[in-house]
Amino acid sequence: MFELKIDNAKYWRDCVESIVSLIDEGLFNINKDGISLKAMDPSSISMVSFFMPSKSFSKFSVEKSSAVGLNLENLSKILSTTRDGESLIIKDADNKVLLEFVGPGGKRRFKIQMIEVKKSVEKEPNVQFDAHIEIIGEPFKDMIKDAALMSSYIAFRASKDQFMVNARGDSGELEEQHEKEGSAIKKVEAQKNADATFNLEFLESMVKSCPLGSTIKIDLKTNEPMKIGYNIGDSEIVYYLAPYMEE
Amino acid sequence: MFELKIDNAKYWRDCVESIVSLIDEGLFNINKDGISLKAMDPSSISMVSFFMPSKSFSKFSVEKSSAVGLNLENLSKILSTTRDGESLIIKDADNKVLLEFVGPGGKRRFKIQMIEVKKSVEKEPNVQFDAHIEIIGEPFKDMIKDAALMSSYIAFRASKDQFMVNARGDSGELEEQHEKEGSAIKKVEAQKNADATFNLEFLESMVKSCPLGSTIKIDLKTNEPMKIGYNIGDSEIVYYLAPYMEE
Amino acid sequence: MFELKIDNAKYWRDCVESIVSLIDEGLFNINKDGISLKAMDPSSISMVSFFMPSKSFSKFSVEKSSAVGLNLENLSKILSTTRDGESLIIKDADNKVLLEFVGPGGKRRFKIQMIEVKKSVEKEPNVQFDAHIEIIGEPFKDMIKDAALMSSYIAFRASKDQFMVNARGDSGELEEQHEKEGSAIKKVEAQKNADATFNLEFLESMVKSCPLGSTIKIDLKTNEPMKIGYNIGDSEIVYYLAPYMEE
Numbered sequence: 002m003f004e005l006k007i008d009n010a011k012y013w014r015d016c017v018e019s020i021v022s023l024i025d026e027g028l029f030n031i032n033k034d035g036i037s038l039k040a041m042d043p044s045s046i047s048m049v050s051f052f053m054p055s056k057s058f059s060k061f062s063v064e065k066s067s068a069v070g071l072n073l074e075n076l077s078k079i080l081s082t083t084r085d086g087e088s089l090i091i092k093d094a095d096n097k098v099l100l101e102f103v104g105p106g107g108k109r110r111f112k113i114q115m116i117e118v119k120k121s122v123e124k125e126p127n128v129q130f131d132a133h134i135e136i137i138g139e140p141f142k143d144m145i146k147d148a149a150l151m152s153s154y155i156a157f158r159a160s161k162d163q164f165m166v167n168a169r170g171d172s173g174e175l176e177e178q179h180e181k182e183g184s185a186i187k188k189v190e191a192q193k194n195a196d197a198t199f200n201l202e203f204l205e206s207m208v209k210s211c212p213l214g215s216t217i218k219i220d221l222k223t224n225e226p227m228k229i230g231y232n233i234g235d236s237e238i239v240y241y242l243a244p245y246m247e248e
Numbered sequence: 249m250f251e252l253k254i255d256n257a258k259y260w261r262d263c264v265e266s267i268v269s270l271i272d273e274g275l276f277n278i279n280k281d282g283i284s285l286k287a288m289d290p291s292s293i294s295m296v297s298f299f300m301p302s303k304s305f306s307k308f309s310v311e312k313s314s315a316v317g318l319n320l321e322n323l324s325k326i327l328s329t330t331r332d333g334e335s336l337i338i339k340d341a342d343n344k345v346l347l348e349f350v351g352p353g354g355k356r357r358f359k360i361q362m363i364e365v366k367k368s369v370e371k372e373p374n375v376q377f378d379a380h381i382e383i384i385g386e387p388f389k390d391m392i393k394d395a396a397l398m399s400s401y402i403a404f405r406a407s408k409d410q411f412m413v414n415a416r417g418d419s420g421e422l423e424e425q426h427e428k429e430g431s432a433i434k435k436v437e438a439q440k441n442a443d444a445t446f447n448l449e450f451l452e453s454m455v456k457s458c459p460l461g462s463t464i465k466i467d468l469k470t471n472e473p474m475k476i477g478y479n480i481g482d483s484e485i486v487y488y489l490a491p492y493m494e495e
Numbered sequence: 496m497f498e499l500k501i502d503n504a505k506y507w508r509d510c511v512e513s514i515v516s517l518i519d520e521g522l523f524n525i526n527k528d529g530i531s532l533k534a535m536d537p538s539s540i541s542m543v544s545f546f547m548p549s550k551s552f553s554k555f556s557v558e559k560s561s562a563v564g565l566n567l568e569n570l571s572k573i574l575s576t577t578r579d580g581e582s583l584i585i586k587d588a589d590n591k592v593l594l595e596f597v598g599p600g601g602k603r604r605f606k607i608q609m610i611e612v613k614k615s616v617e618k619e620p621n622v623q624f625d626a627h628i629e630i631i632g633e634p635f636k637d638m639i640k641d642a643a644l645m646s647s648y649i650a651f652r653a654s655k656d657q658f659m660v661n662a663r664g665d666s667g668e669l670e671e672q673h674e675k676e677g678s679a680i681k682k683v684e685a686q687k688n689a690d691a692t693f694n695l696e697f698l699e700s701m702v703k704s705c706p707l708g709s710t711i712k713i714d715l716k717t718n719e720p721m722k723i724g725y726n727i728g729d730s731e732i733v734y735y736l737a738p739y740m741e742e
Contacts, residue, residue, distance in 0.1 A: 075419045078397050084390070097420075106387050106432045109394060113420035140600050143578065147603060150572050172569045173591075173607035185600045322666045325644050331637065344667075352678045353634050356641060360667035 003031050003067055003093055006060035010089035010102055012234055014080035016053060019210035019238045021073040023049050023203075028118040032066040039123045046243050047203050050125060053236040060090075069098060070118035079111045126241050130220035130228065132159035132191035138211035138231065140185035144177060145208065149201050151175045154245050156198040159191045159221050168201075187216055195221035197244040204229075207240045250278050250314055250340055253307035257336035257349055259481055261327035263300060266457035266485045268320040270296050270450075275365040279313040286370045293490050294450050297372060300483040307337075316345060317365035326358045373488050377467035377475065379406035379438035385458035385478065387432035391424060392455065396448050398422045401492050403445040406438045406468050415448075434463055442468035444491040451476075454487045497525050497561055497587055500554035504583035504596055506728055508574035510547060513704035513732045515567040517543050517697075522612040526560040533617045540737050541697050544619060547730040554584075563592060564612035573605045620735050624714035624722065626653035626685035632705035632725065634679035638671060639702065643695050645669045648739050650692040653685045653715050662695075681710055689715035691738040698723075701734045 007013045020027060023042045030037045035054040041047070055061040079100060083089075087104035094112070102109040148155040148168035156167040164186055166177040181189045211217055211231045220228040224246065230239035254260045267274060270289045277284045282301040288294070302308040326347060330336075334351035341359070349356040395402040395415035403414040411433055413424040428436045458464055458478045467475040471493065477486035501507045514521060517536045524531045529548040535541070549555040573594060577583075581598035588606070596603040642649040642662035650661040658680055660671040675683045705711055705725045714722040718740065724733035 072419065075397075079420075082390070082394050082397070105430070107424060107426040107430050110423045110425075111394075111398075111420055112423075143576070147576050147605075150569075150576070151605075172566065173573075173605055176604045176606075177601060178604075179601040183599070183601050319666065322644075326667075329637070329641050329644070354671060354673040354677050354679065357670045357672075358645075358667055359670075 002064045003091075004060060004062045005031075005036075005058050005091045007057070007089045007091075008059045010080070010083040010087045012057070013089055013091075014077075014083050015210060015212065015233050016051065016236050016238070017073065017077050017080055019233060020049055020051055021077040022206040022209050023047060023240070025074055026070065026072050026116060026118050028120060029069045029071065030066065031063055031069060033063055035061075039125075042203075046200065047207070048125065048241040050239045050241075051236065057235045059088075067093070068120075069093065070116045071098065071113065072116055075113055079113070082109075125239075126226045126228075128220075128222055128225045128228070130195070130222045130225075131193040132195035132221040133188065134159055134164050134186065134190075134219040134221070135188040135216050136164070136179075136186050136219065137184075138208060138213070138215050138217050140179075141217050142208055142211075145201060145204055147175055147177065149205075153201055154198050155201050155204065156196065157219070157221055157227070158194065158196045159189055160194050161191050162189065164189050194223070196223045197221060197225065197227060198247075199227060199242050200245055203242050207242070210238075249311045250338075251307060251309045252278075252283075252305050252338045254304070254336045254338075255306045257327070257330040257334045259304070260336055260338075261324075261330050262457060262459065262480050263298065263483050263485070264320065264324050264327055266480060267296055267298055268324040269453040269456050270294060270487070272321055273317065273319050273363060273365050275367060276316045276318065277313065278310055278316060280310055282308075286372075289450075293447065294454070295372065295488040297486045297488075298483065304482045306335075314340070315367075316340070317363045318345065318360065319363055322360055326360070329356075372486075373473045373475075375467075375469055375472045375475070377442070377469045377472075378440040379442040379468045380435065381406055381411050381433065381437075381466040381468070382435040382463050383411070383426075383433050383466065384431075385455060385460070385462050385464050388464050389455055389458075392448060392451055394422055394424065396452075400448055401445050402448050402451065403443065404466070404468055404474070405441065405443045406436055407441045408438050409436065411436050441470070443470045444468060444472065444474060445494075446474060446489050447492055450489050454489070457485075496558045497585075498554060498556045499525075499530075499552050499585045501551070501583045501585075502553045504574070504577040504581045506551070507583055507585075508571075508577050509704060509706065509727050510545065510730050510732070511567065511571050511574055513727060514543055514545055515571040516700040516703050517541060517734070519566065519568055520610060520612050521565065521567050522614060523563045523565065524560065525557055525563060527557055529555075533619075536697075540694065541701070542619065542735040544733045544735075545730065551729045553582075561587070562614075563587065564610045565592065565607065566610055569607055573607070576603075619733075620720045620722075622714075622716055622719045622722070624689070624716045624719075625687040626689035626715045627682065628653055628658050628680065628684075628713040628715070629682040629710050630658070630673075630680050630713065631678075632702060632707070632709050632711050634673075635711050636702055636705075639695060639698055641669055641671065643699075647695055648692050649695050649698065650690065651713070651715055651721070652688065652690045653683055654688045655685050656683065658683050688717070690717045691715060691719065691721060692741075693721060693736050694739055697736050701736070704732075 024040050037052045039050045087102045090101040097112050100111045144166045151168040152170040158165040162181045164179045168175045217231050226241050271287050285298045334349045337348040344359045347358045391413045398415040399417040405412040409428045411426045415422045464478050473488050518534045532545045581596045584595040591606045594605045638660045645662040646664040652659040656675045658673045662669045711725050720735050
């Protein structure tokens with residue numbers, strides 16, 4: 002039994018969007034610390050790890066830890082109806098989840114069925130990263146779009162002072178060179194050069210929900226999975242993505 | 249023989265849009281009172297009744313009553329080309345209708361063929377309604393969108409003080425409760441509780457052309473057709489929609 | 496060997512868009528006067544002739560005249576990534592063309608393969624036109640849209656004082672009459688009446704890239720190809736379009 006209240010329903014909407022971009026159904030773990038969700042995408046190439054602390058809620062009453070399986074696409078569609086000024090109450094009732102939007106226009110209650118979701122492996126990849134980059138969301142999204150003109154893959158390379166982007170395909174080649182402390186890059190730290198190639202479609206899904214003007218944190222190691230994440234308010238969203246290795 | 253002039257061509261465009269959302273071809277009756285059109289949609293589930301009074305025209309010269317059959321989709325496409333500041337002259341000529349847009353850029357004349365349209369039954373359903381609701385257009389459109397997430401049907405329930413919306417489907421259930429004198433509802437009057445279910449697609453088409461900020465009037469009686477309408481300027485548009493009865 | 500620099504990369508983007516609307520691949524001729532391109536569309540119904548003078552470039556270093564064949568769709572997609580404030584360097588290297596965008600966010604380098612493009616006939620149609628019309632781009636685009644409601648073809652007629660547009664099809668007929676010195680027409684000069692019919696789809700492609708508020712120049716002769724063109728900055732874009740002759 003739980004009852005949670007979020008003063009600004011749009012906050013929760015944005016969080017769920019960042020998860021649904023990768024996975025269709027998920028298991029939320031609700032305990033006294035907050036709400037978390039860890040899941041692999043169906044192809045097992047990527048992983049999402051989400052955490053929203055209890056302090057983000059104006060009411061957070063959780064009797065005992067619960068695991069709530071939901072169809073995230075349904076949930077996301079319902080949250081997309083959020084009107085300005087609505088708060089949101091989330092509670093359970095008879096194996097259903099009740100979403101109650103309360104706003105100046107009245108109350109809107111959606112009841113959705115919980116579903117069984119197989120608990121996916123919860124272990125995050127254990128990588129000793131060599132490079133750490135912090136970059137503003139919009140220019141990073143632009144780099145992804147540039148690369149998509151040339152290929153389905155993008156190569157990142159971090160050295161002591163630079164962050165490089167590379168993509169090549171039948172129609173040509175792209176090379177971008179971003180200096181430390183340029184307008185896009187907030188930080189580049191590299192103990193060693195790091196160089197790895199990733200699937201662009203997954204990256205697009207991962208950065209889609211990054212709030213305007215926010216910083217994206219990237220950790221790299223040559224030919225190892227990358228870690229990429231950002232904050233939505235007090236919540237943390239982190240993705241892991243396996244590298245693409247040419248055969 | 250008739251010749252009509254509307255100072256703002258966009259007014260006539262908006263009126264025709266409210267009709268074409270339900271029916272493809274229609275028979276306009278033009279007499280000294282104004283222009284009217286009554287028609288059932290092809291599936292006979294709904295009916296539209298439109299009336300634009302002669303005073304809405306800056307010139308209204310009608311020799312004798314005429315019935316003008318038109319392909320409304322064509323008419324609507326032509327009206328969608330209306331430029332700012334254009335007036336519109338509508339007249340007949342050799343079994344054709346001439347639409348002359350006069351604006352600062354010159355004259356644009358469209359001539360379209362009249363078509364034969366079978367006169368459809370003109371009797372409006374005779375229902376003694378139990379409840380009358382007045383509601384702002386935008387929040388009502390939002391209710392329809394909410395319900396569409398859950399089902400293809402929407403149930404309305406009016407009681408003395410409340411207007412309730414309900415929709416349920418495989419993915420869950422929606423219940424909205426709108427208090428009399430909330431921000432959306434202007435009026436709820438019910439001599440008896442009224443409760444009926446309707447097809448969402450038809451409702452969407454009906455309210456699509458409701459002008460921004462306008463009030464929609466709804467009349468309900470349990471398991472009977474609903475009446476729903478609004479004004480566009482001096483013109484009146486009223487729809488009837490048969491209830492959906494679960495078998 | 497050439498190296499060209501354009502201070503505002505968007506200028507070059509707009510020029511290439513005006514060409515790619517008609518042809519997919521093209522041969523740019525680069526010599527000391529500037530860059531030019533002449534090509535027929537694949538159906539040989541229309542021709543485009545583009546010229547950008549050397550003075551439009553802030554650097555224009557051309558060792559000897561070159562002919563550079565490019566896939567224009569690729570080029571156009573790459574140029575569409577132009578960010579605010581970026582300049583563009585275009586140079587050749589090993590049978591490739593290098594496009595280097597330099598902006599506050601760093602450097603972005605695209606390398607694309609040159610392709611072999613058969614040199615198409617470069618002779619522009621030799622027509623002694625009877626009428627010359629100058630018309631603002633937006634109202635001309637609107638006329639094309641009006642005509643497209645009625646037909647796939649549009650007839651232009653120019654007389655001493657008027658520019659007329661005509662289109663007729665199954666659903667009806669359009670006739671537009673634009674007075675000399677109306678709000679759309681800047682100039683109508685006709686030594687003789689000129690009357691010809693053209694394919695709307697080609698015309699749409701031709702005027703698509705006309706900059707906002709610019710003047711389109713049209714030359715007509717009865718049942719002969721029309722000439723239609725406009726400027727983008729210092730660059731000139733001219734199209735020829737064969738008339739449609741009813742059989």
